[in-house]
Amino acid sequence: MAFPEPLERLIRALEKFPGVGARSAERMALHVLRSPREEVAELAMALRDARIETMRCEQCGNVALQTRCPICSDAERDAGLVCVVEGPREVEKMESAGVYAGTYHVLLEGFAPREGAQPEGAAIRRLRERVEQGEVREVVLATAPDREGEGAAMLVVEALRDLPVQITRLARGLPVGTRLEYLHGEILAEAFRGRRACAEDGGPLEASGGPEG
Numbered sequence: 001m002a003f004p005e006p007l008e009r010l011i012r013a014l015e016k017f018p019g020v021g022a023r024s025a026e027r028m029a030l031h032v033l034r035s036p037r038e039e040v041a042e043l044a045m046a047l048r049d050a051r052i053e054t055m056r057c058e059q060c061g062n063v064a065l066q067t068r069c070p071i072c073s074d075a076e077r078d079a080g081l082v083c084v085v086e087g088p089r090e091v092e093k094m095e096s097a098g099v100y101a102g103t104y105h106v107l108l109e110g111f112a113p114r115e116g117a118q119p120e121g122a123a124i125r126r127l128r129e130r131v132e133q134g135e136v137r138e139v140v141l142a143t144a145p146d147r148e149g150e151g152a153a154m155l156v157v158e159a160l161r162d163l164p165v166q167i168t169r170l171a172r173g174l175p176v177g178t179r180l181e182y183l184h185g186e187i188l189a190e191a192f193r194g195r196r197a198c199a200e201d202g203g204p205l206e207a208s209g210g211p212e213g
C-alpha cells in the first residue's frame with residue numbers, strides 16, 4: 001500500500017467508475033485532497049443523495065424521485081405508445097428532441113450499461129404486463145443498433161409475440177453502431193417518424209412496412 005489507508009480506499013472506490021483506470025483514480029483522489037473541504041463535503045452529499053433519493057419508476061423503470069416518474073404520471077402523455085430504450089440517457093435524449101409524447105420502458109438493470117450487459121429479465125416481464133393490461137397499442141424499439149441493442153430488441157419481440165400489440169422499430173439509416181444517446185435531436189426525430197413495423201417471423205428487426213401498415 002503506497003498511500004495512507006483513507007486515500008487508498010478512495011482510489012479503490014473511484015476505480016469502480018466506468019472508464020476510470022488506476023491512474024485516473026489516483027489523480028482524482030489527489031485532486032480531492034487539494035480541494036476545499038466544503039466542496040468535498042458537497043460532493044459526498046451529492047453522491048449519497050443521488051443514490052439514496054432516487055429509485056426506479058415502478059412502471060417504466062426510469063430513474064425517478066417517486067414510485068411513478070413524471071412521464072408515467074402525466075395524463076397528457078400517450079400511454080398507448082411505449083418506447084423501449086436501454087437506459088435513462090436515452091430517455092433524456094428522446095425528451096430533449098421533443099418529438100415524442102408517449103411513454104417509455106427502460107430495459108437495463110444498470111443505468112450505465114457496460115459491454116456485454118444484458119437487459120434485465122424483470123424489465124421485459126414488466127413490459128409484457130403493461131401490454132397485457134390492454135392500454136398499450138404500439139411498442140417502439142429504440143435500442144442501439146449494435147449487438148447488445150439488437151439482442152435486447154429481439155428479446156422484447158419474443159416476449160410480446162403472442163400479444164395483440166404493434167411492434168415498430170426506429171427507422172434505419174442511422175449511422176451503424178450509433179447509440180441513441182449520441183444522436184442529434186433532428187436525426188432522432190426523423191428516425192422516430194420513419195419507424196417501421198417489425199416482421200413477425202425470422203427477421204424481427206427488419207422493416208416490413210409502416211406502423212400503420
Ligand SMILES: [Zn+2]
Nearest residue numbers: 057060069072
Ligand atoms: Zn415511469
